Amino acid sequence: MHKKIRLAVVAGVMAAAAGAAIVAEAQTNVAQTVQARKDVMRGNGRALASIQPMLRNEQPWNAQTAAAAMTSVRDGMRGLPSLFPAGSGAQAGIETRALPAIWDQRAAFEAQVASIVTAADQLVTLAQAGNEAGFRAGMGAVTQVCGSCHTTFRAPQ
């Protein structure tokens, strides 16, 4: 092979390898971001599960447990938008149920986040004030946002 051509081929192979490395790294970042948001969502699930027995009167009311559960939802959800950066939707090698609507209707998505943060924050205040009846009455507002956001922005399984 002519020396110049050989050099060009080597350069081409190296560029391709660098490109593949960049793609692999980007994919690792997306995978980590997707895992982080799933962890937040599982935290939401655990928070709701932790207060279910109380809400069903299977366990006595515990203001601390109630406040802790809603603090976890509120704080987890505050950081949610940053866990849905552009380019972190469904793609090869990434398991996610995030729908394109998250990026197509960003304002609506963030409005759902804001609304659950507000609802959870109000419940923290109610629990800390020992207002069991108020807490019970307000729980629906939180679970309703879980459901409506999933309906619009999460692919069915």
Ligand code: HEC
């Ligand atoms: C602002 C929108 C939004 C709100 C509010 C929301 N979720 Fe989610 N949730 C999502 C999206 C989007 C996914 C899919 C994430 C993915 O697969 O990348 C998801 C996934 C999940 C999952 C599956 C996680 C996994 O391991 O794959 C659970 C469980 C969950 N959410 C529970 C909840 C609960 C409980 C609430 C309410 C306290 C809630 N979510 C509120 C958008 C939301």
